[in-house]
Amino acid sequence: MTAARAIPALLAALALPSCDWMPGKPTLADKWQAPSEITSFTELYNSNCLGCHADGRSIAGSNTLKDPLYLSLLAPEKLREIIAAGINGHSMPAFAKENGGQLTDQQIDILVAGIMEWRDPSKLPAAPIPPYSAPLGDVAAGNAAFAQYCASCHGADGNGGEKAGSVVNPYYLDLVSDQYLRTIAIAGRPELGCPDFAHRVPGRPMSPQEVSDVTAWLVSRRVNEFGQPPQTIPNQP
Amino acid sequence: MNSEPEKDPAAAPCACSGGESNAESPKKKTRREFMLALGFGLNAVAGAAVGIPILGYLFSSLVKPHQLDWVSLGPIDKFPEGTTRLAEFVNPVRRSWDGKTASIPCWVRRIQGEQFQVFAINCAHLGCPVRWFQESKLFLCPCHGGAYYEDGERAAGPPPRGLFTYQFKVKNGDLMILAGSLPTLAQPNI
Amino acid sequence: MKPAAQKIADLGLSVFNWVDDRLHVRKVWESTAGHHVPQSAGSWFYVFGSATLLCLMMQLVTGTLLALVYVPSADEAYATLEYLTYQQQLGWFLRALHYWGSDFMVGIMCLHMTQVFLWGAYKYPREITWISGLVLLVLTLGLAFTGQVMRFDEDAYWGLGIGAAIVGRVPFVGQQLVDFMLGGQIIGSETLSRFFALHVFVLPGSILAVVALHLRMVLTKGINEYPVPGMVVRRETYDKEYAAILKKEGVPFFPKAIDKDIIAAAFVIGGIVACACIFGPKGPSGPADPLHIDSSPRPDFWFLWIFAVAALMPEEIETFALLVGPVIIGIILVALPFVNGTGEKSWRRRPMAVIVVILVWVSLGMLTYLGATSPWSPVMDGWSSLPVGKEQIAGRSPLELQGAVTLQFKQCRNCHMVDGLGGERGPDLTDVGMRLTAPQLARQVVQGGGNMPAYGQNLSPAEVEALVAYMTTLVPEGVPPAQDFTLTKAAKQ
Numbered sequence: 001m002t003a004a005r006a007i008p009a010l011l012a013a014l015a016l017p018s019c020d021w022m023p024g025k026p027t028l029a030d031k032w033q034a035p036s037e038i039t040s041f042t043e044l045y046n047s048n049c050l051g052c053h054a055d056g057r058s059i060a061g062s063n064t065l066k067d068p069l070y071l072s073l074l075a076p077e078k079l080r081e082i083i084a085a086g087i088n089g090h091s092m093p094a095f096a097k098e099n100g101g102q103l104t105d106q107q108i109d110i111l112v113a114g115i116m117e118w119r120d121p122s123k124l125p126a127a128p129i130p131p132y133s134a135p136l137g138d139v140a141a142g143n144a145a146f147a148q149y150c151a152s153c154h155g156a157d158g159n160g161g162e163k164a165g166s167v168v169n170p171y172y173l174d175l176v177s178d179q180y181l182r183t184i185a186i187a188g189r190p191e192l193g194c195p196d197f198a199h200r201v202p203g204r205p206m207s208p209q210e211v212s213d214v215t216a217w218l219v220s221r222r223v224n225e226f227g228q229p230p231q232t233i234p235n236q237p
Numbered sequence: 238m239n240s241e242p243e244k245d246p247a248a249a250p251c252a253c254s255g256g257e258s259n260a261e262s263p264k265k266k267t268r269r270e271f272m273l274a275l276g277f278g279l280n281a282v283a284g285a286a287v288g289i290p291i292l293g294y295l296f297s298s299l300v301k302p303h304q305l306d307w308v309s310l311g312p313i314d315k316f317p318e319g320t321t322r323l324a325e326f327v328n329p330v331r332r333s334w335d336g337k338t339a340s341i342p343c344w345v346r347r348i349q350g351e352q353f354q355v356f357a358i359n360c361a362h363l364g365c366p367v368r369w370f371q372e373s374k375l376f377l378c379p380c381h382g383g384a385y386y387e388d389g390e391r392a393a394g395p396p397p398r399g400l401f402t403y404q405f406k407v408k409n410g411d412l413m414i415l416a417g418s419l420p421t422l423a424q425p426n427i
Numbered sequence: 428m429k430p431a432a433q434k435i436a437d438l439g440l441s442v443f444n445w446v447d448d449r450l451h452v453r454k455v456w457e458s459t460a461g462h463h464v465p466q467s468a469g470s471w472f473y474v475f476g477s478a479t480l481l482c483l484m485m486q487l488v489t490g491t492l493l494a495l496v497y498v499p500s501a502d503e504a505y506a507t508l509e510y511l512t513y514q515q516q517l518g519w520f521l522r523a524l525h526y527w528g529s530d531f532m533v534g535i536m537c538l539h540m541t542q543v544f545l546w547g548a549y550k551y552p553r554e555i556t557w558i559s560g561l562v563l564l565v566l567t568l569g570l571a572f573t574g575q576v577m578r579f580d581e582d583a584y585w586g587l588g589i590g591a592a593i594v595g596r597v598p599f600v601g602q603q604l605v606d607f608m609l610g611g612q613i614i615g616s617e618t619l620s621r622f623f624a625l626h627v628f629v630l631p632g633s634i635l636a637v638v639a640l641h642l643r644m645v646l647t648k649g650i651n652e653y654p655v656p657g658m659v660v661r662r663e664t665y666d667k668e669y670a671a672i673l674k675k676e677g678v679p680f681f682p683k684a685i686d687k688d689i690i691a692a693a694f695v696i697g698g699i700v701a702c703a704c705i706f707g708p709k710g711p712s713g714p715a716d717p718l719h720i721d722s723s724p725r726p727d728f729w730f731l732w733i734f735a736v737a738a739l740m741p742e743e744i745e746t747f748a749l750l751v752g753p754v755i756i757g758i759i760l761v762a763l764p765f766v767n768g769t770g771e772k773s774w775r776r777r778p779m780a781v782i783v784v785i786l787v788w789v790s791l792g793m794l795t796y797l798g799a800t801s802p803w804s805p806v807m808d809g810w811s812s813l814p815v816g817k818e819q820i821a822g823r824s825p826l827e828l829q830g831a832v833t834l835q836f837k838q839c840r841n842c843h844m845v846d847g848l849g850g851e852r853g854p855d856l857t858d859v860g861m862r863l864t865a866p867q868l869a870r871q872v873v874q875g876g877g878n879m880p881a882y883g884q885n886l887s888p889a890e891v892e893a894l895v896a897y898m899t900t901l902v903p904e905g906v907p908p909a910q911d912f913t914l915t916k917a918a919k920q
Contacts, residue, residue: 024707026512026519032580032713035721047812051835059820061831061897091829091836093372093811100322100371102721165824171896172826174889175833192821192828298606325718328613335615336502337716338584358720363737364588366720368807373838374885379723380589381738382803382842382852384880392880394803395742418612419588421595422746423602 036104041114044107048095059191062091063184068120069196070187073132080112090177125198127205130186133179134212142217145210149200158221164194168221182215303424304330305417310355313412316347321369321387324355330417343403344369344376345412346387353412356389357401357420364421367400376400401425460685462646463677467653469684472546474691475539480638481692482532485699486570487631489525497577499623501616504579505714512708523703529571531699533729536567541784547772548651550660554764556644559637561760566634568729573626575727579619584715585724587614587622589737596746614717649673650680654772661769723804731798732791738803739794802851805841809849816846819857823900830897833890837882845901853879860902864909868895 038044045055049065056066063070083103086094095101096108103111146158155161158168166172173181185206188196198205206214261269293300306329316322324345331339344356344367356376360367365380375392376385383394390399401420406413418424447453496515498507511518540560543549549557572590576583587609594608595601610617652672678684709727713719726734740748774781806813813835820831834840834856842852849856863871869891875881886894902908 022520022704022707024519024523024702024704026707028513031509031513032711034713034719047808049811050814051809051811051840052832054814058814059817060814061820061828061833061835091372091832093836100320100369160824165826167825169824169826171889171892172824172829174887175826175829175893296607298611299603303602303606303612323720328615330612332616334500334502336500336505337714337718338501338613338615340716340718341613342718342720358717359588359592362592364592365585365724366717366722368720370810370838370841372810372836373882375838375880377805377807377838377841379804379807380585380734382805382878386880386884393875393878395738395740395745397742397745419591419605419609419614421592421601421605423595423597423605 035102036107038107039110041110044103044111045114048103049111052091054191056191063187063189064191065115066118067187067190068118068123069125069129069190070183071116071119072121072124072129073183073186075132076112076116078132079115080108083108083111087177090175090180125196125205127198128208130197130206130208130211132186133182134208136178136216136219137209137212137214139213139216139220141210142213142215142220145206145214146217149197149206149210150214153194158218167218170221170223173218173222178215178219181218182211185211185214185218303418305415306330307406307408307413308416310343310345310412310414312410313347313351313353313407314410316345316353316412318347318349321346321371323369324412326414326416328417341416342366343414343416344400346389351407353405353407354389355403355405355412355414357403359401359420360396361391361398361401361422361425362394362396364419397422398425459646460681461679463673464650464680464684465652465672466676466678466684468650469678469687470653471687471691472542473650474688475535475542477688478691478695479532479536479539481695482528482535482699483634483638485528485696486525486532489521489528490627490631492521493525494627499577499619501579501619501715504577504619505711508578508580508711512711519708520703522708523706524699525574526709527699527702527706529574530702530728531695533567533571535695536564540564541788543651545774545777545780545784546651547654547660547774547777547780549764549768550770550772551662551665551764551768552648553644553651554768556641556648557764558761559641559644561757562637563634563641566630566637570626570630570634571727571729573622573630575730576619576622577626578709578711579715580711581713581715581719581722582710582724582726584614584717585722586726587618589724589726593749597750614715651772654774656771656773656775658772659770660772721807723807725801726798728795728799732794733798734801735794735798738801739797804850805852806850807841809840810835810838813840813845813848815848819846819901823897826893827897827900830893830895833886833894834897837886837890837894839894842879853877856898856901858901858903858906860899860908861906862909863898864911865895865899867909867911868898 052060052062053065054060056064082092084094084096085099086092093101095103097104147156153161153163154167158166160166186197188194190196197211200206308326308329310324310326322345323342325340325342328339328341342358344358346354348354358366360378360380360383362378362381362383365378367376367378367385369376374387378394381395383396384392385400386392389402403414403416496507496511496518498504511522575586591605591609594604597604606612610621649669652669713722771777815831823831840849842850844851844855845857871879872886872891872894873881873883899908
């Protein structure tokens with residue numbers, strides 16, 4: 001008689017809870033999530049930014065975002081604007097839905113906040129950091145500053161040296177914006193070995209004026225496709 | 238086993254008229270034939286009375302003319318010149334229990350001014366949803382890799398033609414398209 | 428005690444006799460389960476038919492249970508699926524059983540068909556058995572297709588679109604057929620109701636009717652004897668030979684020849700339950716929402732090969748192949764028992780049959796593999812999500828780095844792989860600099876060709892220059908970059 005009662009009890013005990021730990025049982029984590037509902041920073045970053053900016057572990061064509069100096073230049077609002085609207089005419093796409101992208105405003109906020117978490121004041125150079133944007137400086141002074149700070153790698157005329165390639169290649173200058181040149185002049189490309197403004201010449205950081213001057217000199221080297229200087233970048237929608 | 242009762246004539250003793258059935262009179266025979274014919278005839282009429290409405294119900298979509306209507310995609314200011322943007326509309330032919338399937342997306346390319354191209358979302362190959370990439374100015378299909386240029390022309394892959402387009406007009410500042418039907422190769426210009 | 432037991436037994440017998448007198452239970456049993464089959468038919472190779480039938484029974488039970496919750500409305504179907512999957516007690520398990528049951532059913536049915544073909548069982552006098560089996564094949568595939576529509580998710584929605592696109596290729600009446608298939612002008616509520624009616628009423632009803640015919644033929648014309656090489660089927664003598672076999676070694680199907688079927692049945696059920704437990708139900712993926720265009724729809728396993736055919740077919744013959752191909756295959760299969768109804772049955776003496784079977788299975792297998800991996804599909808977010816390796820970036824000049832950015836920005840990687848990541852539609856670019864020179868790369872990028880769009884309109888001269896400069900650096904270490912042989916040869920002369 002005990003067996004008669006034990007068997008159904010055993011079956012019930014086995015059948016119901018055992019199904020809960022079956023590997024095939026779907027959990028809420030398996031549930032489909034609309035792309036617009038993704039709120040994980042890592043997931044958003046990996047599917048939208050990783051290709052061009054890498055993530056610190058790898059390197060990519062465009063500058064790394066895991067650079068405290070670069071992030072200290074950039075106000076969060078500016079970063080937000082760049083992600084949402086892209087950089088017109090250059091290789092930064094617009095990600096906001098209203099600009100034809102795929103991300104919601106909330107998702108862009110998540111990206112901005114997540115990227116800004118990589119800021120690290122303890123790793124900034126001691127020298128005064130030049131501002132993110134400033135008017136172009138003096139071309140002639142820029143030429144001299146280039147010779148002093150950049151020529152050791154990029155060559156005396158900027159056409160490339162043993163350690164790094166040309167920065168005056170007309171096609172290169174056509175593809176990058178003035179601001180990009182300025183940003184690189186300040187922050188360098190640490191992940192590729194290009195030092196920032198404070199470390200190009202040991203013990204002699206570039207002054208804000210020198211940064212503006214170098215930028216001006218680089219911009220002055222632009223030519224248009226017919227070899228005529230200087231050329232403004234057409235605004236492509 | 239089905240044939241069992243027929244094999245055994247004794248099992249059917251109740252043949253009321255069967256006692257003399259072997260010698261059925263010609264008159265009775267004619268009547269029987271008539272009754273049978275009448276039965277078939279009546280059932281033919283009854284069958285038609287049931288069958289024709291059934292067929293009419295089942296194939297109603299073939300009889301009904303295609304119903305298309307102008308629907309708005311919103312004010313044209315929503316579509317900056319020189320861009321291609323996703324737009325959506327509620328299908329003019331719909332049922333209240335259509336749920337999400339009633340809303341249909343389409344790609345709107347505003348060339349300039351009131352010059353537009355409105356493309357169906359469905360790839361001309363097998364109807365999968367094509368996606369616009371504004372960086373490379375291409376439409377790509379995730380199913381079999383069909384690619385189209387920004388003007389909808391076929392660029393590569395298996396599609397037999399360019400993207401399907403909707404007729405459009407601008408009315409009171411709104412972009413209107415003539416919609417209501419799933420575009421396929423059978424009816425490309427919706 | 429004994430008289431009481433005896434009384435009960437007598438009562439039981441008289442009740443049985445009363446029922447038997449009215450329903451002829453004994454005769455029915457004897458003529459079905461008890462019918463005589465050749466002893467040689469009690470083979471492991473003969474279990475697939477009963478196993479398929481078992482799957483059908485499972486599908487009827489699990490399907491009915493799912494219908495207790497499921498609502499076939501475009502507005503609500505998805506919500507009821509989510510409820511079944513995540514909330515209803517053991518709903519996920521029933522969904523998994525039904526899903527895996529259908530996979531098993533189609534798979535075992537294909538094995539059954541292969542076995543019948545190889546063992547020559549379609550030959551005289553079992554033509555109708557074969558043809559009814561073909562009808563069952565079509566009905567089962569119909570159930571599988573309509574079944575994936577019941578899981579009213581994005582795959583179902585776009586799958587219907589693919590179906591409509593194929594039907595829309597029919598000349599003259601394409602539009603009418605599309606409207607008839609969709610039950611309206613768009614994929615919507617009436618489409619789902621229509622497929623629900625097919626999946627739940629029309630097809631199961633038809634399949635039961637044809638199964639009855641199929642089994643009836645097994646009873647009237649007998650189970651195929653295990654073929655012996657050298658035994659040749661002749662229309663004039665076969666019936667007598669079969670009767671002689673039955674007389675000599677005929678045994679009642681139950682209980683003398685059913686043992687292996689029963690064991691196989693246990694394995695089939697065990698397999699379905701195990702798959703359901705381990706892998707669970709399929710989906711649902713995203714809802715059937717046309718506005719959700721980030722969808723890469725894929726059909727269920729048994730239709731992946733068709734998906735692959737649609738991708739690989741040259742465009743010029745695609746419509747023809749999609750519409751006329753199935754008809755030709757159907758005609759060949761129906762004609763088979765009439766064209767090839769006599770002669771050797773054993774596959775040992777039918778090399779062509781063996782070759783055909785191997786070819787069909789290998790091509791279906793390869794197409795299914797291709798359909799599952801779908802190398803022709805672009806990786807839609809490849810351009811923004813896939814990084815490149817350090818070797819592809821380190822040491823590049825500023826222009827080349829801009830080229831690397833352009834490669835991402837212009838979505839090249841949606842179709843091209845670099846460093847093991849990216850689309851497989853176009854060639855792998857990891858070492859493209861070894862194969863193509865700068866002018867060749869520039870021409871390919873600007874003019875397109877092969878299966879590549881022309882990017883001339885969509886790239887500025889500087890972008891082309893940067894892209895080409897970057898790609899010429901994609902050369903493995905120690906390997907010389909590509910050279911234009913026509914130029915080097917001309918220079919030497």
